[in-house]
Amino acid sequence: MLRALNTAATGLEAQQLNVDVIANNLANVNTTGFKRSRAEFADLLYAQLREPGSAVSQSEGLISPTGIQVGHGVRSVAVSTQFTVGAFTQGNGPLDVSIEDQGQVRGFIQVQLPNGQTAYTRDGTLQVNSEGEIVTSSGYKLFPAITGVPSDYVSLQIGTDGTIQAIQANNPTPVDVGQIELASFINPAGLRAYGSNFYLETEASGSAERGNPGEDQFGVIRSGFLESSNVEAVRELVSLITAQRAYEMNSRVIQTADEMLQTTATLRR
Amino acid sequence: MVYGMYLSAGGAISQSERADVIANNVANASTPGFRPQAATFRQYLAEELTPRSELASALGGGSGVYGTGTIDRPGRLVQTGRSLDMAIHGQGYFAVEREGRITYTRDGSFTLSGDGEIVTSDGLGRLLGASGPISVPGTDVIISEEGSITGRTVDGGTEEYGTVALWGFRANDLERAGGGFVPRQGAVPTAADGRVRQGSIEQSAVEPVREMSELVEALRVFEANMQFVRIQDSALQRAVNDIARLPG
Numbered sequence: 001m002l003r004a005l006n007t008a009a010t011g012l013e014a015q016q017l018n019v020d021v022i023a024n025n026l027a028n029v030n031t032t033g034f035k036r037s038r039a040e041f042a043d044l045l046y047a048q049l050r051e052p053g054s055a056v057s058q059s060e061g062l063i064s065p066t067g068i069q070v071g072h073g074v075r076s077v078a079v080s081t082q083f084t085v086g087a088f089t090q091g092n093g094p095l096d097v098s099i100e101d102q103g104q105v106r107g108f109i110q111v112q113l114p115n116g117q118t119a120y121t122r123d124g125t126l127q128v129n130s131e132g133e134i135v136t137s138s139g140y141k142l143f144p145a146i147t148g149v150p151s152d153y154v155s156l157q158i159g160t161d162g163t164i165q166a167i168q169a170n171n172p173t174p175v176d177v178g179q180i181e182l183a184s185f186i187n188p189a190g191l192r193a194y195g196s197n198f199y200l201e202t203e204a205s206g207s208a209e210r211g212n213p214g215e216d217q218f219g220v221i222r223s224g225f226l227e228s229s230n231v232e233a234v235r236e237l238v239s240l241i242t243a244q245r246a247y248e249m250n251s252r253v254i255q256t257a258d259e260m261l262q263t264t265a266t267l268r269r
Numbered sequence: 270m271v272y273g274m275y276l277s278a279g280g281a282i283s284q285s286e287r288a289d290v291i292a293n294n295v296a297n298a299s300t301p302g303f304r305p306q307a308a309t310f311r312q313y314l315a316e317e318l319t320p321r322s323e324l325a326s327a328l329g330g331g332s333g334v335y336g337t338g339t340i341d342r343p344g345r346l347v348q349t350g351r352s353l354d355m356a357i358h359g360q361g362y363f364a365v366e367r368e369g370r371i372t373y374t375r376d377g378s379f380t381l382s383g384d385g386e387i388v389t390s391d392g393l394g395r396l397l398g399a400s401g402p403i404s405v406p407g408t409d410v411i412i413s414e415e416g417s418i419t420g421r422t423v424d425g426g427t428e429e430y431g432t433v434a435l436w437g438f439r440a441n442d443l444e445r446a447g448g449g450f451v452p453r454q455g456a457v458p459t460a461a462d463g464r465v466r467q468g469s470i471e472q473s474a475v476e477p478v479r480e481m482s483e484l485v486e487a488l489r490v491f492e493a494n495m496q497f498v499r500i501q502d503s504a505l506q507r508a509v510n511d512i513a514r515l516p517g
Contacts, residue, residue, distance in 0.1 A: 001285045001288065001289075003289045003292070004285075004288045004289045004291070004292035005292075007289065007292040007293050007296050008292050008295065008296060010296050011292075011295060011296030011297070011298070014296070014299065015299070018299060038349075040301075040378055040390040040391075041297070041299050041300045041301070042300060042376065042390075042391065042447065042448040043293070043296075043297050043300055043303060043445070043447055043448065044447045045446065045447040046444075046445045046446065046447065048444075050336070052336075052441075052444070052453060065336060065441060066309075066336035066337060066338045066339075066441050067336060067337070067444075068286075068308075068334060068335075068336055068337050069306070069337050069444065069445050070286070070289050070290060070293065070337065071290075071293035071296075071297070071306070071445065071447075072293065073292070073293060073296035073297070074296045074297045074299070074300055075447075077389075077390055077391035077448070078380075078390040078391055078392070080378070080380055080390055082349075082350075082351055083408070084350060084351070102409075103352070103409060104352055104407070104408045104409040106407070106409070184407075186381060186383070186384075186385045186406065186407055187380065187381035187382065187383060187385070187408070188408070189380050189381070189408070190380075190381070190382075190383060202383075203383045204382065204383045204392065205383060206381075206383045206384070206385065217407070242299070243299070245477065246295075246298040246299055249295045249298060249477055249480070249481065250295055250296060250298075252295075252481065252484065253288075253291065253292045253295050253296075253484060256288060256484050256485075256487070256488045257288060257292065259488060259492075260284075260285060260288065260488060260491050260492075263491065263492055263495045264281075264495065267495060267498060267499060267502075268502070
């Protein structure tokens with residue numbers, strides 16, 4: 001009975017984590033470039049109370065064909081991020097960019113964090129700051145930095161290969177400003193989420209491979225479009241219902257084990 | 270009556286062990302590829318518990334949990350759209366190498382390690398193909414129904430990276446270890462005829478209605494047995510205190 005109580009407690013904890021992950025997904029259903037996560041579970045170790053094939057009854061010569069193995073519940077082994085490409089929606093201007101990968105996410109825009117680290121993102125809401133540098137919506141510079149935007153620019157154009165050109169007021173010829181370089185990882189799911197739509201490289205993700213948009217494995221840049229969140233609301237809501245019912249079932253088991261313990265404890269009044 | 274109390278206690282204990290098994294099933298209602306267990310019961314002969322006694326032989330020796338068998342029913346396949354999620358449609362298990370030994374599992378939620386090997390979601394087990402662990406250059410691969418993994422190279426050609434191997438076992442030839450199964454002594458894997466479905470996961474095969482009704486039955490039979498203990502106790506109490514009281 002005590003084992004059932006603890007087993008059901010692990011089930012409750014697991015479903016709580018499940019709901020936490022689903023809640024985060026649903027909260028970010030409109031976040032540009034957001035990638036949904038899912039909680040992964042595995043069963044805990046088993047106690048071998050009787051070996052299979054051991055004798056059960058000497059007189060009848062019976063053996064137990066399966067043995068008795070009792071489990072201890074469930075544990076969460078991972079919260080894995082799903083790096084599938086979200087839908088492309090129209091952005092507000094040419095500085096809104098998205099990376100057109102097919103199916104699975106390959107390329108990331110590189111950003112320089114204030115502490116010197118390089119972060120990676122799918123959020124292409126770019127802007128020009130007061131010093132003529134291309135920055136993200138949080139104000140962090142791109143990496144490698146693109147700095148030569150002329151102060152009298154009228155508009156900016158970004159090509160499918162990531163080259164940025166500025167059009168000045170009295171100059172019909174576009175001026176080259178720089179090129180966006182992308183990074184890809186063998187296992188994007190291993191990247192560490194930093195917040196603000198940024199990811200950091202880890203040992204599990206593999207090292208960053210750099211290249212230009214449109215070359216090798218990198219998708220082309222689409223200016224004027226943004227990649228929306230890959231959260232599917234219907235799927236998350238169904239998972240939420242399942243998680244709630246599983247939580248309820250586990251709490252019923254706790255109530256049952258509690259009643260059994262209560263019956264045992266009050267056996268002798 | 271004292272013998273009877275032990276019979277009732279034994280009955281209550283078996284229901285409590287049955288509740289432990291049900292609790293494990295319910296806790297794993299979200300674990301992919303999980304197969305529920307069922308506790309099986311048998312009657313004991315009196316000879317197994319007490320020295321030779323004609324009355325006891327007539328009564329029997331109560332009951333006990335005999336074994337915990339696996340209910341070999343497949344879970345529902347659910348599409349997730351993730352390229353490294355695999356589900357087995359039909360018979361068979363994936364072989365995973367963990368810390369030097371091979372475990373088998375139906376849980377196909379795989380991911381990539383930093384070196385590009387296909388590993389389990391906790392990162393500790395490597396999926397074994399027909400010729401050892403499988404390495405791929407990225408998550409953008411196609412896995413056919415026979416398990417062969419191919420991908421598109423940069424110049425448009427296709428490249429083969431290996432084949433996912435499926436192994437067949439009878440459900441009761443496998444012993445449970447957390448996160449997978451290990452074969453029992455002497456169990457030999459055979460080739461399995463299941464098909465691999467990429468982008469799907471096999472859900473836990475736990476049936477909530479079945480588990481809940483089993484749980485209710487376990488609870489009520491437990492309480493009935495305990496009630497019997499109380500009844501026998503009060504009968505014994507009367508026998509000792511009232512009937513056998515010496516006058517004066």
